[in-house]
Amino acid sequence: MSSPVSWPAGVQEAAEVVSARPVGAYTHLVLRAPEAARRAQPGQFVACGTGDSGMLLRRSLSLHAADPEAGTLEVVVAAAGPGTRLLAAKRPGDVVSTTAPLGRPFPLPAPGTPAVVIGGGYGAAPLPWLARVLTTGGSRVVGIVGAASADRLLGTSAVDDATALDGIADAVVVTTDDGSLGAPGRVTDALPEVLLELSELGEPAVYACGPMPMLRSVHTTTREVLGERAQTWLAVEESMACGVGVCMTCVLPVVDLDDDDTPTRMLRACTAGPVFDGDALRWDAIGAAPHLRGGALVPDDAVGAPVVGRAGGH
Amino acid sequence: MSTPSAPATSATEEVAHAAVDLSTSIGSFHLPAPTMTASGCAAAGAELAPYLDLSALGAVVTKSVLREPRSGRATPRMAETPSGMLNSIGLQGPGIDAFLEHDLPVLAQAGARVVVSIAGGDPEEFGELAGRLAALGPDSPVGAIEVNISCPNVANRGLVFACDPGASRAVLEAVSGAVASAASASGHPALPVLAKLSPDVTDLVAVARACTDGGATGLTAINTTLGMVIDPVTLRPQLAGVTGGTSGPAIRPIAVRCIWQLTAAKRAGVLPDVPVVGAGGVASGADALQLIAVGACAVQVGTATFADPSAPARVARELEAELARRGVARLADVIGIAHEPGRGPR
Ligand SMILES: Cc1cc2nc3c(=O)[nH]c(=O)nc-3n(C[C@H](O)[C@H](O)[C@H](O)COP(=O)(O)OP(=O)(O)OC[C@H]3O[C@@H](n4cnc5c(N)ncnc54)[C@H](O)[C@@H]3O)c2cc1C
Ligand SMILES: Cc1cc2nc3c(=O)[nH]c(=O)nc-3n(C[C@H](O)[C@H](O)[C@H](O)COP(=O)(O)O)c2cc1C
Ligand code: FES
Numbered sequence: 001m002s003s004p005v006s007w008p009a010g011v012q013e014a015a016e017v018v019s020a021r022p023v024g025a026y027t028h029l030v031l032r033a034p035e036a037a038r039r040a041q042p043g044q045f046v047a048c049g050t051g052d053s054g055m056l057l058r059r060s061l062s063l064h065a066a067d068p069e070a071g072t073l074e075v076v077v078a079a080a081g082p083g084t085r086l087l088a089a090k091r092p093g094d095v096v097s098t099t100a101p102l103g104r105p106f107p108l109p110a111p112g113t114p115a116v117v118i119g120g121g122y123g124a125a126p127l128p129w130l131a132r133v134l135t136t137g138g139s140r141v142v143g144i145v146g147a148a149s150a151d152r153l154l155g156t157s158a159v160d161d162a163t164a165l166d167g168i169a170d171a172v173v174v175t176t177d178d179g180s181l182g183a184p185g186r187v188t189d190a191l192p193e194v195l196l197e198l199s200e201l202g203e204p205a206v207y208a209c210g211p212m213p214m215l216r217s218v219h220t221t222t223r224e225v226l227g228e229r230a231q232t233w234l235a236v237e238e239s240m241a242c243g244v245g246v247c248m249t250c251v252l253p254v255v256d257l258d259d260d261d262t263p264t265r266m267l268r269a270c271t272a273g274p275v276f277d278g279d280a281l282r283w284d285a286i287g288a289a290p291h292l293r294g295g296a297l298v299p300d301d302a303v304g305a306p307v308v309g310r311a312g313g314h
Numbered sequence: 315m316s317t318p319s320a321p322a323t324s325a326t327e328e329v330a331h332a333a334v335d336l337s338t339s340i341g342s343f344h345l346p347a348p349t350m351t352a353s354g355c356a357a358a359g360a361e362l363a364p365y366l367d368l369s370a371l372g373a374v375v376t377k378s379v380l381r382e383p384r385s386g387r388a389t390p391r392m393a394e395t396p397s398g399m400l401n402s403i404g405l406q407g408p409g410i411d412a413f414l415e416h417d418l419p420v421l422a423q424a425g426a427r428v429v430v431s432i433a434g435g436d437p438e439e440f441g442e443l444a445g446r447l448a449a450l451g452p453d454s455p456v457g458a459i460e461v462n463i464s465c466p467n468v469a470n471r472g473l474v475f476a477c478d479p480g481a482s483r484a485v486l487e488a489v490s491g492a493v494a495s496a497a498s499a500s501g502h503p504a505l506p507v508l509a510k511l512s513p514d515v516t517d518l519v520a521v522a523r524a525c526t527d528g529g530a531t532g533l534t535a536i537n538t539t540l541g542m543v544i545d546p547v548t549l550r551p552q553l554a555g556v557t558g559g560t561s562g563p564a565i566r567p568i569a570v571r572c573i574w575q576l577t578a579a580k581r582a583g584v585l586p587d588v589p590v591v592g593a594g595g596v597a598s599g600a601d602a603l604q605l606i607a608v609g610a611c612a613v614q615v616g617t618a619t620f621a622d623p624s625a626p627a628r629v630a631r632e633l634e635a636e637l638a639r640r641g642v643a644r645l646a647d648v649i650g651i652a653h654e655p656g657r658g659p660r
Pocket of ligand 3: 240246250270
């Protein structure tokens with residue numbers, strides 16, 4: 001069917017679980033979804049049904065890998081709440097209802113551009129695939145993966161070889177908040193040195209995937225170290241009800257950098273993202289109300305922002 | 315939610331295709347199939363094109379359109395609940411100009427029949443929007459207008475129109491007036507006007523009656539029902555908008571009850587005999603059949619689309635199989651059948 005939408009559309013497949021194995025605190029799943037596997041690119045995600053009829057909504061998971069020959073998608077699931085607990089408990093032979101590949105992939109830089117790929121926790125899932133594409137394009141790639149503690153790390157051979165950046169990226173830096181593995185501290189503590197080293201080869205491209213406070217810090221650190229140079233591509237994780245652009249629950253305030261008036265719009269993270277240019281995100285409005293965990297406010301100057309005294313509707 | 319088991323379903327479906335007439339109508343608006351999207355659950359409609367054939371649906375119901383662009387509310391805008399969810403979107407949308415310029419042509423191109431949902435802060439805004447749509451004429455894909463009266467009335471401290479018969483009537487008068495004058499100016503038949511009812515009222519039939527008195531030629535039942543979820547960590551409301559609309563299978567019994575009450579009122583002569591479009595918790599053909607049995611002539615599929623973007627089309631296929639299995643030749647034969655003890659298939 002031809003698509004009248006301007007973003008990649010997914011396909012629905014009943015995907016059999018080919019393998020399931022623990023990786024640190026997470027579960028690595030291989031799913032048979034041949035059509036999605038043919039189209040997928042790094043940075044895209046899969047929306048998975050949990051199999052529980054009382055839990056309507058799908059759970060979005062970043063694609064760790066896609067193998068067009070084998071017809072498989074790979075994901076790494078962190079059991080966070082009831083739905084991801086069910087997904088993390090899937091076993092070979094189980095069938096997961098999938099819609100994939102969704103969202104816009106990581107944009108690729110000019111061939112040979114040095115790049116740093118940064119992941120927090122399971123946010124490292126898409127990085128080995130991305131790093132492979134970047135190195136194939138002639139980029140020198142440095143990986144930085146971090147987590148609160150060693151068991152929540154992903155992307156390093158110290159935890160698991162099959163999901164590691166080692167051997168794909170030219171170098172890998174590991175950090176943990178508690179110092180249980182790698183350098184004590186955050187991924188952004190390791191970032192300035194990597195940026196300065198890479199910028200000797202050219203203006204680096206920065207790719208990051210993880211919780212919003214980490215993405216903010218990656219953006220701030222990059223700007224502090226390299227000024228206006230270096231583009232940051234951040235894969236966000238907004239709460240999504242549909243993943244396919246129909247519900248409007250997943251929006252973020254985003255500036256249109258291509259428009260001289262730079263208007264801000266509430267854009268859907270599932271169709272305009274999940275990868276955004278760090279300069280386009282309205283950091284002043286994101287996470288601005290601490291009681292709204294993970295939420296974003298509507299900036300007063302956003303297109304169609306509420307006028308004082310005018311009530312909203314649902 | 316039903317997970318159709320492939321071989322059994324496709325066999326039944328083949329039989330059904332030959333047997334059941336699923337066409338239905340809402341006044342002058344004829345639908346080849348009885349399922350539609352639900353407002354706000356299919357965005358502009360084009361978003362679903364990769365997952366189903368828009369032209370095969372009964373109709374695409376658009377997100378409620380306002381006069382001006384609207385950013386909607388802060389996030390979080392949703393919370394999952396048992397067999398349902400809460401949403402608090404705040405009517406995010408591009409406004410009527412952008413809708414007519416960008417969204418409607420895409421639906422026309424796709425061959426879709428369209429029900430445009432409209433919302434406003436006062437009756438004048440509703441009237442203006444209806445006038446713009448009615449002026450498009452019969453070459454446009456717009457087959458009906460759905461009036462979302464479950465939105466706040468600016469003049470009355472944001473109390474929703476749908477909770478007040480007088481305010482509901484005023485909105486419907488503005489809409490039907492605009493539609494009637496466009497019709498008499500062009501000589502084309504007037505667009506059907508559906509008033510979309512809220513279940514959050516004490517006397518649903520009184521509000522429905524106010525809407526038909528105001529000129530509604532049909533009713534949609536139901537919109538979401540107001541709910542709230544407390545974040546287990548912060549012990550504050552989880553939604554930025556504090557309260558949200560509850561939708562999904564959790565509210566299906568409420569939808570079935572509301573459609574039953576409206577149909578019973580029509581049969582008792584308390585309410586004019588206008589078509590009722592059902593909405594609320596439909597995720598399968600069997601669910602749709604419940605709403606139809608109590609009186610819905612067509613059914614909207616909302617929240618189920620979030621889990622399965624092909625749901626509006628799938629529900630029609632499953633409904634066809636449900637009817638075929640019962641030996642029913644025409645959808646029309648089962649509309650309201652729950653009100654007629656002793657009649658109907660076994
Ligand atoms: C683009 C994207 C990529 C992601 N990649 C991964 C991944 O690779 N591995 C992984 O383990 N997790 C990933 N997540 C997060 C994962 O989707 C959530 O942890 C999960 O949806 C929460 O579901 P639950 O049943 O555990 O929690 P619940 O709180 O029960 O979820 C309730 C509802 O809220 C939604 N929701 C709640 N939290 C989130 C969240 N953080 N993000 C999106 N939706 C949420 C769920 O989809 C569900 O509809 C990703 C999220 C996004 C948006
Ligand atoms: C995310 C979301 C947004 C909605 N937006 C609108 C809207 O703009 N206008 C409207 O009339 N109804 C809106 N609704 C209500 C639905 O159209 C429908 O009446 C309701 O959800 C019940 O049907 P369901 O259980 O199939 O979802 C919305 C519902 C949801 C879940
Ligand atoms: S998750 Fe529904 S629009 Fe993005």
